[in-house]
Amino acid sequence: MPLNVNPVPPSPAETRWRILPQGDRCLIVSFGDQIDAAVGRTCLAAARKLRDARLPGVTDVVPSFVAVAVHYRPGGHGEGPTYAALSEQIQALLAAGIPTGDAGGREVDIPVCYGGEHGPDLEDVARAAHLPPDAVIRLHSEPRSMVFMLGFAPGHAYLGVHDEKLNIPRRPSPRTAVPPGAVAIANRQTVIYPNRLPGGWNIIGATPLVMFDPAREPAALLQPGDTVRFVPITPDEFDRIRGGRP
Amino acid sequence: MSVTVIKPGMLSSFQDRGREGYQHQGIPAAGAMDERAHRLANALAGNDGDPATLEITLAGPTLRFDAPACFALAGADLGATLNGKDIPLLRPLVARAGDVLAFGARPAVGVRVYLAVHGGFALTPVMGSETTYLRSGFGGFQGRALAKGDVIPLRRPLAQDRDLAALQQALWNVRVYLPATLGNKPRDAIRFLPGVHWPEFSQASRQAFSESEFRISPQSDRMGYRLIGPALSMNQPRQMLSEAACFGTVQVPSGGEAIILMADRQTTGGYPKIAQIATVDLPALAQYAPGHALRFQRIELDEAQRLDGERERAFVQLHEALAPLRALLA
Numbered sequence: 356m357p358l359n360v361n362p363v364p365p366s367p368a369e370t371r372w373r374i375l376p377q378g379d380r381c382l383i384v385s386f387g388d389q390i391d392a393a394v395g396r397t398c399l400a401a402a403r404k405l406r407d408a409r410l411p412g413v414t415d416v417v418p419s420f421v422a423v424a425v426h427y428r429p430g431g432h433g434e435g436p437t438y439a440a441l442s443e444q445i446q447a448l449l450a451a452g453i454p455t456g457d458a459g460g461r462e463v464d465i466p467v468c469y470g471g472e473h474g475p476d477l478e479d480v481a482r483a484a485h486l487p488p489d490a491v492i493r494l495h496s497e498p499r500s501m502v503f504m505l506g507f508a509p510g511h512a513y514l515g516v517h518d519e520k521l522n523i524p525r526r527p528s529p530r531t532a533v534p535p536g537a538v539a540i541a542n543r544q545t546v547i548y549p550n551r552l553p554g555g556w557n558i559i560g561a562t563p564l565v566m567f568d569p570a571r572e573p574a575a576l577l578q579p580g581d582t583v584r585f586v587p588i589t590p591d592e593f594d595r596i597r598g599g600r601p
Numbered sequence: 602m603s604v605t606v607i608k609p610g611m612l613s614s615f616q617d618r619g620r621e622g623y624q625h626q627g628i629p630a631a632g633a634m635d636e637r638a639h640r641l642a643n644a645l646a647g648n649d650g651d652p653a654t655l656e657i658t659l660a661g662p663t664l665r666f667d668a669p670a671c672f673a674l675a676g677a678d679l680g681a682t683l684n685g686k687d688i689p690l691l692r693p694l695v696a697r698a699g700d701v702l703a704f705g706a707r708p709a710v711g712v713r714v715y716l717a718v719h720g721g722f723a724l725t726p727v728m729g730s731e732t733t734y735l736r737s738g739f740g741g742f743q744g745r746a747l748a749k750g751d752v753i754p755l756r757r758p759l760a761q762d763r764d765l766a767a768l769q770q771a772l773w774n775v776r777v778y779l780p781a782t783l784g785n786k787p788r789d790a791i792r793f794l795p796g797v798h799w800p801e802f803s804q805a806s807r808q809a810f811s812e813s814e815f816r817i818s819p820q821s822d823r824m825g826y827r828l829i830g831p832a833l834s835m836n837q838p839r840q841m842l843s844e845a846a847c848f849g850t851v852q853v854p855s856g857g858e859a860i861i862l863m864a865d866r867q868t869t870g871g872y873p874k875i876a877q878i879a880t881v882d883l884p885a886l887a888q889y890a891p892g893h894a895l896r897f898q899r900i901e902l903d904e905a906q907r908l909d910g911e912r913e914r915a916f917v918q919l920h921e922a923l924a925p926l927r928a929l930l931a
Binding site for chain 1: 624877906916
């Protein structure tokens with residue numbers, strides 16, 4: 356099965372980053388400014404390394420497509436970490452190598468019912484991509500996708516990077532409410548809506564899985580670094596998996 | 602062994618210092634808007650850790666204590682009374698079973714006041730925090746703001762046979778010296794650090810942000826404060842990728858109207874970031890109501906971190922000084 360991500364991880368020597376402060380309690384390690392699978396994988400690997408380092412004062416390590424944010428706060432006695440000290444530590448950790456070969460994620464199957472009432476924008480996407488709807492489904496479901504980040508809402512995952520043919524812009528006007536489980540694409544990425552949310556992405560299908568449940572551990576079904584296989588299912592299978600849930 | 606909600610008030614929700622360690626799952630930290638006041642209330646209620654306090658907004662609730670409790674209020678003066686009598690902020694106080702805590706006896710000064718009870722409210726932590734994330738409906742008390750008729754259990758009410766009159770007198774005799782850095786005296790300007798996209802904003806926009814007066818829009822809430830003022834723009838507007846956002850990040854959507862992200866901010870945002878409010882001034886900002894006029898003043902990063910650390914040290918000093926209070930309640 357072809358992988359949708361760069362098969363040759365960049366060696367640390369080729370990897371470049373910039374550390375910059377975002378205020379007095381957060382710093383950003385920036386690896387680029389364009390969405391790119393290799394850069395995304397580097398962010399995931401760097402985030403994993405920084406998280407595992409358990410640096411004193413660091414509360415959150417948040418990867419995005421092109422950067423990793425490190426949130427920190429001063430210790431109980433007002434001692435650091437200061438930006439200067441923390442950025443030096445991070446610089447040293449990253450310079451020692453970023454093991455990009457393994458993002459540390461799991462392999463997760465996400466069943467998706469494409470088109471019809473579950474994917475009202477599939478036809479529009481197919482038209483924009485000059486492809487039949489079946490081809491869009493194949494391009495979306497056959498290669499594996501990677502979870503590069505979660506954001507916007509709890510458990511809201513961003514996946515990619517899809518085939519160039521799926522480089523479709525967002526809808527001109529966003530919907531005020533997208534149902535939970537909606538699988539939507541734009542700009543070679545997929546998002547899966549965990550809750551009813553406003554959204555301007557093109558909805559090509561829906562998953563019957565619960566993407567976010569605060570009572571579950573972990574609450575978010577997908578974690579950064581997970582590899583996802585979208586598995587096409589029928590409307591009947593969708594209903595069966597979803598069971599009695601609304 | 603509880604507090605009953607007679608009237609819920611405008612927006613009363615349980616908050617602590619925020620839900621840390623889950624932002625990579627897209628889960629907002631949330632937490633108290635005025636963390637300083639939240640922590641002061643806990644300290645003055647004789648609490649050791651950092652249990653959630655009730656964040657009360659502008660029009661406060663009416664609450665009945667169903668069991669004796671020690672409590673404290675910190676933050677805005679929303680005209681608090683106990684059984685109709687004015688009560689002070691920043692003092693450990695005693696409530697008897699049946700006592701009614703209400704607000705609104707005087708015009709509000711500030712926006713948010715925090716109610717801490719000794720031992721904390723008996724809430725179930727979600728992902729390590731008792732904070733309410735209102736938008737997704739989890740944490741705190743049933744994931745929502747207080748509603749009429751809610752009964753909030755207390756984790757450690759005072760013993761039934763306790764001599765409350767004697768305790769009240771003893772608490773009254775406890776001296777509380779508040780370090781100046783923990784006060785919330787009005788500021789001429791809210792201090793900020795340049796944001797990650799500061800250099801890409803036009804010279805005129807950078808100057809306007811540093812020198813002009815802004816006003817807090819009525820469309821402001823726990824998630825963000827919209828600012829009414831000069832329109833801000835980048836030299837060359839460009840599409841941003843979604844990146845981490847913080848409490849106090851000032852972002853500018855294409856319309857040019859700045860938004861300060863507050864406690865309930867999303868974990869990531871895709872708008873250019875012109876500035877970041879210094880952590881030390883977030884509590885002052887959290888007490889500004891819609892319509893409030895404000896200015897911003899640039900400071901350097903090491904200065905912001907020095908002020909932030911100084912406040913942490915002041916909390917340690919306060920905690921040490923309040924050992925006699927905690928001994929009385931032990």
